[in-house]
Amino acid sequence: MEIFAQTVVNGLLLSSIYILVAVGFALIFSLMQVLNFAHGVIYMVGAYVCYYWGAYFGLGPWGALLMSALTVGLFGLFLEKFCFRPFHGDFNRTLMVSLALIIILQAAADVTVGGYVKRVPTVLPGVMNIWGLTLSNERVVTFIIALFLLSGLTLLIQKTKLGQQMRALAQDRDAAALQGINVHFVSGVAFGLACALAALAGGLMASIISMNVHMGDAMLVKAIALVIVAGMGSIGGLFISGLIIGFMDATLPLFIGGAGSDVVAFCLVIIILLIRPQGLFGIEV
Amino acid sequence: MNISKNSNLIIWATLIVFSFLLPLFPVGPYTVHICILILTYIIATSSLRTIFISGQASVGHAAFMGVGAYTSAILSLRLGWTPWITMLVGALAAMALATMSGYLFCRLRAIYFSMVTLFFGIAVEAVMRTMVGLTGGRSGLVGFPRLGVINPFGLGEINFATSKVPYYYLLLILTLLTLLALYRLEKSRAGMNWMAIAQSPLVASSVGISETKFRVLSFAIGCFFAGLAGSAYAHYNGVLSTSSFALLPSIYLVIYMLLGGVGNFAGPIIGVVVLVAIPELFRSLKEFTPFVFGGIMLLVVYLMPQGLVGLFKSAKS
Numbered sequence: 140m141e142i143f144a145q146t147v148v149n150g151l152l153l154s155s156i157y158i159l160v161a162v163g164f165a166l167i168f169s170l171m172q173v174l175n176f177a178h179g180v181i182y183m184v185g186a187y188v189c190y191y192w193g194a195y196f197g198l199g200p201w202g203a204l205l206m207s208a209l210t211v212g213l214f215g216l217f218l219e220k221f222c223f224r225p226f227h228g229d230f231n232r233t234l235m236v237s238l239a240l241i242i243i244l245q246a247a248a249d250v251t252v253g254g255y256v257k258r259v260p261t262v263l264p265g266v267m268n269i270w271g272l273t274l275s276n277e278r279v280v281t282f283i284i285a286l287f288l289l290s291g292l293t294l295l296i297q298k299t300k301l302g303q304q305m306r307a308l309a310q311d312r313d314a315a316a317l318q319g320i321n322v323h324f325v326s327g328v329a330f331g332l333a334c335a336l337a338a339l340a341g342g343l344m345a346s347i348i349s350m351n352v353h354m355g356d357a358m359l360v361k362a363i364a365l366v367i368v369a370g371m372g373s374i375g376g377l378f379i380s381g382l383i384i385g386f387m388d389a390t391l392p393l394f395i396g397g398a399g400s401d402v403v404a405f406c407l408v409i410i411i412l413l414i415r416p417q418g419l420f421g422i423e424v
Numbered sequence: 425m426n427i428s429k430n431s432n433l434i435i436w437a438t439l440i441v442f443s444f445l446l447p448l449f450p451v452g453p454y455t456v457h458i459c460i461l462i463l464t465y466i467i468a469t470s471s472l473r474t475i476f477i478s479g480q481a482s483v484g485h486a487a488f489m490g491v492g493a494y495t496s497a498i499l500s501l502r503l504g505w506t507p508w509i510t511m512l513v514g515a516l517a518a519m520a521l522a523t524m525s526g527y528l529f530c531r532l533r534a535i536y537f538s539m540v541t542l543f544f545g546i547a548v549e550a551v552m553r554t555m556v557g558l559t560g561g562r563s564g565l566v567g568f569p570r571l572g573v574i575n576p577f578g579l580g581e582i583n584f585a586t587s588k589v590p591y592y593y594l595l596l597i598l599t600l601l602t603l604l605a606l607y608r609l610e611k612s613r614a615g616m617n618w619m620a621i622a623q624s625p626l627v628a629s630s631v632g633i634s635e636t637k638f639r640v641l642s643f644a645i646g647c648f649f650a651g652l653a654g655s656a657y658a659h660y661n662g663v664l665s666t667s668s669f670a671l672l673p674s675i676y677l678v679i680y681m682l683l684g685g686v687g688n689f690a691g692p693i694i695g696v697v698v699l700v701a702i703p704e705l706f707r708s709l710k711e712f713t714p715f716v717f718g719g720i721m722l723l724v725v726y727l728m729p730q731g732l733v734g735l736f737k738s739a740k741s
């Protein structure tokens with residue numbers, strides 16, 4: 140029973156972290172048609188910046204997390220303006236820029252903080268007892284924070300003017316520009332937002348698992364898997380696909396080991412691509 | 425036109441002669457090692473370009489290198505076959521896998537094809553990791569035979585065990601044969617069909633080019649040479665680890681190719697040479713070396729839209 144409850148908590152936690160990263164990836168793809176392979180590295184940078192704010196500037200866990208989101212969000216604005224905007228519409232060159240970012244940011248993290256094992260202090264240490272079940276506080280809290288962030292993002296996209304503009308951009312960039320939407324501003328904000336969310340996910344995750352320079356690689360693969368299962372351009376579908384893949388990652392290693400569960404998860408993605416390339420919830424053919 | 429064709433020939437001939445004479449210069453074994461690496465990557469990247477020109481942007485190429493490498497290593501270790509034969513079998517195994525998966529993946533185009541090859545690549549790597557008994561898993565496979573002493577046609581002994589130079593010549597000959605085959609294929613009718621499919625699958629099939637057949641053909645041929653590169657490198661290196669065939673190595677192959685320029689046959693060669701050799705020159709920087717690599721990439725992306733090939737072309741004219 141206890142293992143079951145812990146697995147459920149782990150599944151929810153992994154799902155919410157995956158969704159936080161994948162939402163940003165999907166946002167960038169649908170708004171700018173950029174396949175941002177650097178998104179996994181941004182997640183890693185988020186964890187490292189969070190560590191940096193905590194260890195070198197003495198901020199508490201909450202402050203470090205917030206400052207990390209802010210720093211990486213601003214960095215995202217910078218990236219959009221100087222690295223992706225000049226090559227808008229040129230798929231090969233935006234791909235190259237994102238790959239170059241992977242290499243440079245990984246080297247930067249390696250040089251500044253170092254590749255050896257570190258952890259970010261947790262926001263809420265200890266364990267809690269609910270109905271006789273022992274659950275670790277940080278995992279539950281992390282899940283709740285992620286839930287808040289995701290609801291906030293959904294509200295932003297569905298209810299506000301900025302969200303409307305984003306959806307207009309995703310539908311047709313030129314038409315949106317003709318309606319007087321400042322496309323550069325909106326895509327810049329979206330890119331910054333996506334980076335900030337990835338950084339928050341990184342900061343939250345780094346308090347649970349120890350961080351390393353390559354933690355973003357696996358996360359990038361998960362984010363792409365989520366986006367494919369949900370369908371490119373479907374933000375709402377990410378929640379379902381996130382739960383599917385998150386729970387697969389939480390339960391399968393118990394039975395068939397880490398590598399085996401990777402095989403199953405990746406084969407699922409391949410099968411979905413072959414049978415329904417538009418994803419489970421995609422509309423575009 | 426004729427003059428430029430002649431000058432092209434002269435450049436190629438000079439390069440080939442130079443690469444054959446290279447071990448005669450006083451170079452250390454480390455330089456030879458880097459040259460062998462460069463040759464392996466040239467085979468892999470050029471074969472990747474063969475897949476790209478048929479409009480299939482594959483992001484899982486390193487996995488096929490891994491299939492070739494592991495097939496060859498395991499056959500020579502378990503069955504005691506000579507590596508000279510298993511290398512070919514490894515390449516054929518990669519080709520067989522590519523043919524089967526190519527038929528499945530054919531229904532997907534553009535970005536969806538890239539995604540499915542990406543996941544296929546990491547799935548293949550994960551499968552290799554699960555088969556610990558056969559592949560050694562994460563800790564790697566060691567102890568399979570390397571190329572020993574051979575005596576071709578009684579002309580004299582070549583000892584692969586004492587020096588890296590025979591391996592260098594072996595890889596050089598393999599590279600030249602690969603490049604020749606790929607060049608001939610690209611200029612043949614099949615190559616024209618590939619480019620037609622890349623431009624517009626609809627128009628290509630309306631003039632009677634079978635999209636499935638030619639896309640699978642280019643995928644299978646590309647992966648055959650990837651398997652060859654992988655198995656040749658395995659018997660040179662003597663150690664195999666699954667992580668050398670995961671996502672990142674596949675991405676590196678794409679980087680070499682895009683940076684050199686997809687539009688030109690020499691693109692992958694220039695890309696590999698520049699991106700492997702220049703960071704090696706800055707090896708003393710240790711952990712700062714990736715910045716050199718990334719810096720070159722950004723420089724090329726910002727300044728040379730055609731890739732490095734564009735630079736060489738404008739320098740020639």
